Amino acid sequence: MSYNPNHGLIPLPTKYIKTNIAEGLERPVYFNLAEFQLSRVEFNTVSYNGAETHLLNCSFAFPSQGKIRTIQAYDIDGRLLPFSDFLSRLQIHIRSLDMANVCKTLSTVFRTVKYGGFLNNLTVSINNSYNHKRALSLISVRVAESLGWRSEAGCLAQLILFYGNGLVSTRCIITDNITTDIVIPGAENINTEVSLRGNLQFISLEPVIQRSNFTTSEIFHCADDHRQ
DSSP: OOOOTTSOOEEOOBOOOEESOOBTTBBOGGGGBGGGOEEEEEEEEEOSTTHHHHHTTOSEEEEETTEEEEEEEEETTSOBOOHHHHHHHTTEEEOOSOHHHHHHHHHHHHSOBSEEEEEESOOEEEOTTOOOTTOOEEEEHHHHHHTTOOOOTTEEEEEEEEETTEEEEEEEEEESOOSSSEEESOGGGEETTEEESTTOOEEEEEEEEEEOOOOHHHHHHHTOOOBO
16 A cells, blocks of 8 residues: 555544643643543552552552552543453553553553644554664654644654554654654564554654754665555
């Protein structure tokens, strides 16, 4: 299938949910997908001492800076979702038995970001031949713009890509020199312990205050098209 730079990146319908951790324009946007049918998400931090009580009354938990970060997610009827319902409601599939590591991994998806959301029609390719020591993922300018970031080619960001193949968490460079929406530098950068069901594709970008010194030839080399 040939790449059409004009094919539509379609943001999936969202619903504004209440949360206690919004910071300016940064929000835990993963939970805003309308089909999740959530009404409120609350984040709290508790110490390990006496954490058992808190863990019994939360939807999700993960270690954070020597303490435990908990998430309480409520459906549209105000019912607190238990852990098992939480994962299925959010279309998350787990392939690992190491739940401590899984929870820590998923915490990167749930954090607050300014630019993020669910997009349809993302084209992702994997370049398994690129082994540059500064290996970055590549993101097309139009993907950044679809998320509301009016970035320029050469801008750097922290990328989270969560989709059917797994979770990608890398630095990335915004460029107009690739033939797909996203290029991942090697399949080893995809964490396959967790993945998204239902053909959902979530992406977030956190700008880094630094410009890339990649040359045009390096970008083209990294973008050598190995379509997934």
